[in-house]
Amino acid sequence: MTGDSQLDWWQRPDLFYQNKKLIFAGHNVNKLAYQFGTPSFVYSSARIEANLKRIRQALDDAGLAGRSSIFYAMKANRFAPLLRFLKQTGGCGIDACSPNEVKHAVSCGFQPSEISFTATSLSKNDFAMLDRYHGLFMDCDTLHAIRSWGELNPGSEIGIRINPAAGIGRACNDRLQYAGCTTTKFGIYREQFEQALELAAEFDLTVSKIHFHTGCGYLTPELDQLDHVISEGMKFVADAPDVKRVNIGGGLGVPHLPEDQALDLAQWSAVLNRHFGKRDLHIEVEPGDYIVKDAGLLLLAKTYVETKRDTLFVGVDAGFNIAPEPAYYGLPFQPVTLFLDDSPLRPTHVVGNINEALDVWYENAPLPDLDQHDYLALINAGAYSSSMASNHCMRGEFSEFLLP
Numbered sequence: 001m002t003g004d005s006q007l008d009w010w011q012r013p014d015l016f017y018q019n020k021k022l023i024f025a026g027h028n029v030n031k032l033a034y035q036f037g038t039p040s041f042v043y044s045s046a047r048i049e050a051n052l053k054r055i056r057q058a059l060d061d062a063g064l065a066g067r068s069s070i071f072y073a074m075k076a077n078r079f080a081p082l083l084r085f086l087k088q089t090g091g092c093g094i095d096a097c098s099p100n101e102v103k104h105a106v107s108c109g110f111q112p113s114e115i116s117f118t119a120t121s122l123s124k125n126d127f128a129m130l131d132r133y134h135g136l137f138m139d140c141d142t143l144h145a146i147r148s149w150g151e152l153n154p155g156s157e158i159g160i161r162i163n164p165a166a167g168i169g170r171a172c173n174d175r176l177q178y179a180g181c182t183t184t185k186f187g188i189y190r191e192q193f194e195q196a197l198e199l200a201a202e203f204d205l206t207v208s209k210i211h212f213h214t215g216c217g218y219l220t221p222e223l224d225q226l227d228h229v230i231s232e233g234m235k236f237v238a239d240a241p242d243v244k245r246v247n248i249g250g251g252l253g254v255p256h257l258p259e260d261q262a263l264d265l266a267q268w269s270a271v272l273n274r275h276f277g278k279r280d281l282h283i284e285v286e287p288g289d290y291i292v293k294d295a296g297l298l299l300l301a302k303t304y305v306e307t308k309r310d311t312l313f314v315g316v317d318a319g320f321n322i323a324p325e326p327a328y329y330g331l332p333f334q335p336v337t338l339f340l341d342d343s344p345l346r347p348t349h350v351v352g353n354i355n356e357a358l359d360v361w362y363e364n365a366p367l368p369d370l371d372q373h374d375y376l377a378l379i380n381a382g383a384y385s386s387s388m389a390s391n392h393c394m395r396g397e398f399s400e401f402l403l404p
């Protein structure tokens, strides 16, 4: 520890400095960087399992033991060894959002019946592909989806993704909100819900689930919003007599900045208990971020250090295209050194190798003199990084490793 809580906020029992060396999941990160090369993502299986167990415990504490399920949102990270690890560990199914995600989840060991499917803008071909997976549960997010699935599967059970016109998201970041004041493509609004139920009835579909996912990255200060979102969602449940399951989506966040207050799962659990503790309903959650984000580091090699005007830059060997969240959503991944030295910390801009103005990993990161440092690690790189990577500027290469 450096002893400065502003700098040390991200340290925890499986990610910390010991004898000045950065340790992650029991590994010396400097050695990992030399061994694996860069850019590489390293994921801690132990941390993933602990995150999953924490959510399970919180659901049980909400009085939902035996009537709640977790579906890991694989869009967050689809690295096959990670999915296989989750399957072996047990305790969660999969939330998938495209036919290829379903195919991939099945190839990693999940049964179609363990997959909850929620997608948007599906084509005829998509529906035909999905129809091959017997047991897959479909949450329809448009009248179009109800009609298309109903034509293929009359008489079956479906879920309806609704839009409660109430959103949630980290620090009111509206780029992370899927519902709220702005009309979005996600889910069926209250005004059209009756029509949706009538359409379902035309195909003899039983609407047994209401689903809503209205935003990402929420922490403790946003729990009042969650309360409101659920209250609004429950108004739809009241109008759909066959509903037995409610899926409250994902969106549980992790801290990105020193001032972020981590999500207090006891308070989260209390919100769920208030709404569902005494209801005869099965509750589903489909987190991605919370399970994998803080279980991943992105290891990068330093390419140069140079002062331009009054700003100190350090360049690294990968850019925002392999982990777009900081650039797209303004969610910074704090850069940390792989060992501590005694040089004073200086504000340093960490920048990537892509010719785009938004290719900035972090502005004014407090970093020491980087002369002796070959590498940096970015924390929170476990979610929406490799899974969203592109080959922009033909710089899309990286490696991934699941650490025991």
Ligand SMILES: Cc1ncc(COP(=O)(O)O)c(C=O)c1O
Binding pocket: 073, 075, 076, 095, 118, 213, 215, 216, 217, 249, 250, 251, 252, 286, 287, 288, 289, 290
């Ligand atoms: C429908 C749905 N469910 C779950 C998730 C997972 O969200 P998070 O990773 O924020 O938990 C998403 C993310 O976009 C989503 O669209």
